[in-house]
Amino acid sequence: MKRKITLKQIARELDVSISTVSKALKDSKEISKDTRQKIQAFAKLYNYRPNNIALSLKNRKTKTIGVIIPEIVHHFFAKVISGIEQVANARGYNVIIGLSNESFDKEVINIETLVNGSIDGFIMSVAKETLQQQDYHHLIETINQGIPIVMFDRVVNDILCDKIIVDDTEGAKAAVNRLIESGCKRILLLTTKDYVNVGKLRTLGYIEALHEHKIEADPQLIIKAKDTHSSDKEIDSLEREIEKTFEKNNDIDGVFAVNELYAVTAMKVARKKGIKIPEDLQVVSFSDGVLSKHSFPSLTTVDQHGTEIGETAANLLIDKLDEIEDEESFTTKIIKTSLIERDSTK
Amino acid sequence: MKRKITLKQIARELDVSISTVSKALKDSKEISKDTRQKIQAFAKLYNYRPNNIALSLKNRKTKTIGVIIPEIVHHFFAKVISGIEQVANARGYNVIIGLSNESFDKEVINIETLVNGSIDGFIMSVAKETLQQQDYHHLIETINQGIPIVMFDRVVNDILCDKIIVDDTEGAKAAVNRLIESGCKRILLLTTKDYVNVGKLRTLGYIEALHEHKIEADPQLIIKAKDTHSSDKEIDSLEREIEKTFEKNNDIDGVFAVNELYAVTAMKVARKKGIKIPEDLQVVSFSDGVLSKHSFPSLTTVDQHGTEIGETAANLLIDKLDEIEDEESFTTKIIKTSLIERDSTK
DNA sequence: TTGTAGGCGTTATCAA
DNA sequence: TTGATAACGCCTACAA
Secondary structure, three states: OOOOOOHHHHHHHHOOOHHHHHHHHOOOOOOOHHHHHHHHHHHHHOOOOOOHHHHHHHHOOOOEEEEEEOOOOOHHHHHHHHHHHHHHHHOOOEEEEEEOOOOHHHHHHHHHHHHOOOOOEEEEOOOHHHHHHOOOHHHHHHHHOOOOEEEEOOOOOOOOOEEEEEOHHHHHHHHHHHHHHOOOOOEEEEEEOOOOHHHHHHHHHHHHHHHHOOOOOOHHHEEEEOOOOOOHHHHHHHHHHHHHHHHHOOOOOEEEEOOHHHHHHHHHHHHHOOOOOOOOOEEEEEEOOHHHHHOOOOOEEEEOOHHHHHHHHHHHHHHHHOOOOOOOOOOEEEEOOEEEOOOOOO | OOOOOOHHHHHHHHOOOHHHHHHHHOOOOOOOHHHHHHHHHHHHHOOOOOOHHHHHHHHOOOOEEEEEEOOOOOHHHHHHHHHHHHHHHHOOOEEEEEEOOOOHHHHHHHHHHHHOOOOOEEEEOOOHHHHHHOOOHHHHHHHHOOOOEEEEOOOOOOOOOEEEEEOHHHHHHHHHHHHHHOOOOOEEEEEEOOOOHHHHHHHHHHHHHHHHOOOOOOHHHEEEEOOOOOOHHHHHHHHHHHHHHHHHOOOOOEEEEOOHHHHHHHHHHHHHHOOOOOOOOEEEEEEOOHHHHHOOOOOEEEEOOHHHHHHHHHHHHHHHHOOOOOOOOOOEEEEOOEEEOOOOOO
16 A cells, blocks of 8 residues: 655655756756656656645645535436536536535535635535525625635525526426417416525416416415425325315316426326326426426426536636636526427427 | 634734644643633634645545546435435535546546545446446555545445445345236346446346246346437337337236336336236336336336435445544445335236 | 745644 | 644745
């Protein structure tokens, strides 16, 4: 077991000074060709690589970015990470991940432990609990310390930083329009509680689409799932609610769900009740998932382009870190969604 | 924008030496109660936190572990990461992730950039390409440098290190047994090429189960998908192969798939052909996914317990790093699978 | 052309 | 009780 070799060791072995070695390895012309070659050959032989930690300490840059997300067992977030990682790696950065599990405390702890030198900047999607409590001191403090944050998806409007958002409202509107255009008149909305920004925005899109087509929104047709984690229990309870709503409103001919799990749950209810999709009921959902593609029938969905979001976020952050971008200007980028037509619509 | 405060600055402000500050913040009795309190109060006020990078350099420990996996947009790997992250955080470690995208080169690069001081140890699942080429020099070198590796799922037997494996063969056997017990006689196997270890082992389990029940394995009923990434195209081609096989063998009454995507693909073919599940055809798959739970019919699957694998791997690695475990002994832990019964079996 | 010295932030040892 | 010094590994301005 041989430890990694250091400049010091090379210097000792070759009987030169540390700085000579350092310069020689940078191919500096200060050093004679002879010694340069000798040192380079030796370094190569022993597979010398500069120690990242020492570099970080010296340069006050770690070349790593911290990614804080609510959960990772989730197709959308996994895609975003994948996009971040790709860009980060290509631009010489590493990626540390921290999971908040939607908990405020875990989010704070994660950020605090990384802030102390481990990372140069953050990319994050805010935990539901944080949004609910509206306590953003940890975010404000890191920004005040000169550590840039790029928020995506779950964004806090009050905080001044770069943001990548999905055009949730537009996407939802397009989805609902799609339903209306193929004949739906009574469209059930499956959404989240309002404090989840994206749920709220998608709800807004639903309302707007109806409005544009002079259809009045019926409160009876809006179900706000009381979920926090999409756990089995919560989905079961949603299922019962959907069932009840179908029973009370047997004229429902469309469903718009803010995520694919809700959509699949609706389809399950429909199947139980013998409602044919897409003949009697059409379904569209927001999503970025495998479920949509492989459910039966496959789901028409609003694609959020998770990978692209991740890539954009990483580029934005690294531009700032590498000082390609001005430190004091903040942009909000909107990633356009697109509708993927599958078999749950006519 | 106030930069993080350092010991030096505190020392200057309070007109004491750096080492006094350092000791006082550790509540060392060497320092008088008075100065201790003064310094602690000041540090608290300015929210002092030791710089991780400096600590890493000093201690030659980074308190972070590198996780190298083939992909992250994959339920199983996401679960494993989730398990790793949980344990790591609880034990004071951070997690850096690197994605190989199943590519040998990316795996090598990822490991090499992290080896230079950024991490204390690795948890990894080997890329398919690496397994195919059987070139493990990067792994051997890191181990030789005293950096421990814990492998999971896709494991290299020839390399001496800790390993966490799923009892693939047993799990597959249990799955196939389940099919046989509920009456299946002609069971189609959907698997991968042999160089993917887990595919091979699961295939073995299939063979063993048949053998135990004195059913002869029919090569016609074994489809080895020529996939590397489960891309759409590859799945389409698998679909056609399954279709052909069904046409040639109309007595198939069971399917065992080594992953849920293959299983869902088989169910799709069955649906097209009007084959009823589970009445005419029963399906079981290996998996750790959302698909199984929400497909129609929901799939009976072999649960791999991804989170537990991640937790076990992290504990094993950290035990070694924190020297709770002997550095020179290597264990291979087997995580038992369990069968989750759903609607695709009788 | 090569080497010395100081510093990045911290801790530990030893001296005052 | 406090402080100076060296060290972790690297880089660089400056001196020789």
